[in-house]
Amino acid sequence: MLFMKLSQFIGQRLREVPRDAQTASHKFLLRGGYCRSVSAGLYSLLPAGCRIVRKIEAIIREEMNRIGGQEVLMPLVLPAELWRESGRYESVGPELLRFRDRNDKEMLLGMTHEEAVVHLARTELPSHRQLPAMMYQIQVKYRDEARPRAGLIRVREFTMKDAYSFHISQECLEEYYQKAHQAYERIFQRLGLRECVSILSDSGMIGGALSHEFMAIAECGEDTLFCSPDGRYRANREVACSKLHYKQEEPLPLEKVATPDCKSIEEVAAFLQLPKEQTGKALFYKDGKGALVLVSIRGDLEVNEAKLKKLLGEAELDFADDQLILSAGAVPGYASLLGLKREGIRVLVDHSLAESSNLVVGANEAGYHCRNFNFFRDLELAEQIQVADLATVREGDPCPLSGEPLQMHRGIEVGNIFQLGTKYSKAMHCNFLGEDGQSHPMIMGCYGIGVGRAMAAVIEQNHDDYGPVWPLSIAPFQVHLIGLNQARPEVSQACELLYKQLQEEGLEVLYDDRGEKAGSAFADADLLGIPFRIVLSPKTLDQAQAEFKRRHWGRRSEMLPLSGLAACIKSMVQEELRSFA
RNA sequence: CGGGGCGUGGCUCAGUCUGGUUAGAGCGCUGCGUUCGGGACGCAGAGGUCGGAGGUUCAAAUCCUCUCGCCCCGACCA
Structure with missing residues (x-):
């Protein structure tokens, strides 16, 4: 319908701000009569919202078709057995809504469609002659979110464009990944997201090697990202790294000092009148099996748990309780690697700790610290300890490429692209017959865009005091x-x-x-x-x-x-x- | 799942502490009239089992117990 009289147009405008709305997009979506909440994280779209969403979808379709995509439609409801094939029926947590049908068959609501698309690809794409190929759909997804929030920005049921590409080689995937990246840039430009950047990201539960997120810069965004002033380096906080300077001086003799009631880095630094950069700390985690993990890092830095989890291959990490720490021979509040028996403990050390000189660290004795700790000098078999990048980047830290201070932003993740590789094709026997007459697993990529979230992000970036500026x-x-x-x-x-x-x-x-x-x-x-x-x-x-x-x-x-x-x-x-x- | 806040006409809220006529206001909605360039006015209306269940009491929106829902912070999150 190209035209409409407002007297007949469904969707009341509201003069007052609904109590539940906090962010600009949430307020205006409700006040303008674009959508209504049905239940937490579940929304109906009214005509105004629906028209916008259809236009967003049309733009996405054009750009997907332009890079050779073919539209398909896969079911929202899927059998558990399909997800068992990939292993995700077990590995994904309660955000996957599982239920049984009338025949007591285990079913689920799709939260993403790798399994479903592989089910198609493995029968429809048997030959290398058909590859590369890309299928996409614009479909509802359901995720049983622990906490929906901010209107359409984080919901339980949402429309998503998800695309999946299939290739005979990693090179072909990488080439296509670039094309998809460009298509995404065009899409977000066409949607009017003026500040939208692609950043390096963690691939999370979908898995795979390289992935990027497209972030609409907005204060209310849930993600934190870092960009260099020249824009060449852009990364999610989960993976961002920096080129910190580590102070390296002549090692001084190790020396024990009394530090009564100094259990935190702040207290130790204040008591000894040293900058926090001159200290080291030890953090104890408990992995999924309850085993102890010790992470040591320079005192002023925070451990990045996303990096840690990835390195450990652990989905779950918790802080260890004092009892577990004591059982390892460490003293909570005064713990460090010094004199600690490392058997049975996974130990990881951040570069900042290994490469700084003369740090103050715990003495593993209540009330005492040691000055002038030097990692390679003071630990037996220090070279056997895994040293890695485990630090959380802070605003102003030097860019790993240019050394310029990194800028921090908040962003809304409106899209993401992944190089999946063979994670699903191997697990689910999605093979093609190659030129060599042999069967090979397909190399896959996947590419998502949240449609409703994109609409909300457009408002966050395009509004004044009175409403959206579409x-x-x-x-x-x-x-x-x-x-x-x-x-x-x-x-x-x-x-x-x-x-x-x-x-x-x-x-x-x-x-x-x-x-x-x-x-x-x-x-x-x-x-x-x-x-x-x-x-x-x-x-x-x-x-x-x-x-x-x-x-x-x-x-x-x-x-x-x-x-x-x-x-x-x-x-x-x-x-x-x-x-x- | 932890912490906090809130449930009273379609929306925003008052009333709850200190129980007591027929539960209120503004906005919105219906009808009539007057108005008409950044949310006009008058008159007349419709619309609420005060989230739900139990309890205390002569009497409960108000007190007690349980429960459901929504929002925010955190945890979690392709």
């Missing part, structure tokens, strides 16, 4: 026609005529025919965020003119002659649309 590419309508003082027949007649002319130009036009007071009409228009606005009133008609205004202009407007107005708007709309093509 980019023309995804706006619910292109033109908002307002007739003030509809009781006057000359106004309603002129409006009806212009409404018809705009339609004849093929424009998507919303006509506010309600005859509301100017204030309410304008406030509603601001909440609907339509890029082009035309106002007709007795005042403008006296001069054979219309008031014209762009949504992003704020309160400013200009007058345009009524004659030829529809064609004039049409050409402006077309020109602007070209910038989103």
Whole structure:
């Protein structure tokens, strides 16, 4: 439907901010009548929201088709047996909603569709002659989120575009991965996400080697990312690293000092009047099997648990309790590697600890620390200890590429791309027959975009105090026609005529025919965020003119002659649309 | 799952501490009239078993117990 009268348009605008909404997108989505909450993390889309989502999907389709994608549709409900093949039925936690059907068969709601697409690929793509190939769908996903939040940004049921590519070689995958990356850049540009960057990311439960997340920069985002000033280095905090300087001096003799009641780094540093950089700390974790893991790092730095988990291959890590620490011969609050028997403990050390000189570390004796600890000098068989990057990057830390201070941002993850490799194809016997006549596992990539989340992210980046400022590419309508003082027949007649002319130009036009007071009409228009606005009133008609205004202009407007107005708007709309093509 | 907050017409809230007429206001909604350029006004209306269940009491939105739901912070999160 290209046109609509506001008096018939479903979706009440709300004057007041609903109590539950905190973020800009959540507030405006509710206030503008774009969506309504049904239950925690479950939303219905009203016509305005639905129109936007359909436009987002259309842009995504175009770009997926452009890189050779073929659209498919896989079921939301899947049999557990398929997920058992990949091992994820067991490995994924309670966010996977499992249930039984009437025949007591174990089923699940798909939270992503690697298994389902492999089920297709292994029968439909038997030969190398069909590869590379890419299938995508725009489908609902369900994840039983522990805590939905911020309106459409984190929900339980959501529409996602998920794409899967299949290749005969890693080289082919990498080449396609680049194409997908470019397609994503085009998509987010076309959606009007002005600040959207791809960053290195952790591949998490999907697995695979290389992956990128596309982050819409926004204060309310759930992710923290680091970018170098020149933009060459961009990474999620989970994987970000830096090129910290480690102080290296002549090693001084190890020396025990009394440090009564100094159990924290802050206390030790204050007591000895040293910077925290001159200290080292030891943290004790418990892995999934309850075994002790010791991590040592420079005192001012924080351990990055995402890096640690990845290194250990552990899905779960917890802080160890004091009893477990004591049983290993360490003293909580005064623990370190010094004099510790390392049998039966997995020990990991961050570069910052191994490569700094003369640190203050715990003496493994209550009330005492040691000065001038030097890792390779003071530990037996220090070279057997795994030294790795385990530190959490901080704002201002030096960029690993340029050394420039890293900038920290918050971001909303609107898309991600993964080089999956053969994780699923091997586990699920998804093979193709190669030129060599042999069977090989397919090399896979996968590529996701959250549609509703993207809509919310667009608002976060494009709004003022009064409502969203929709980019023309995804706006619910292109033109908002307002007739003030509809009781006057000359106004309603002129409006009806212009409404018809705009339609004849093929424009998507919303006509506010309600005859509301100017204030309410304008406030509603601001909440609907339509890029082009035309106002007709007795005042403008006296001069054979219309008031014209762009949504992003704020309160400013200009007058345009009524004659030829529809064609004039049409050409402006077309020109602007070209910038989103 | 831990911590905090909140459930009273469609929306925002008052009333709960200190139990007591018929449960209120503003917005929104319906009808009539007057208005008409950044959320007008008058009159007349519709709409609530005060989240639910039990209990205490002559009497419960209000006190007690249990329970359900929603939001925020954290944990978790392709």
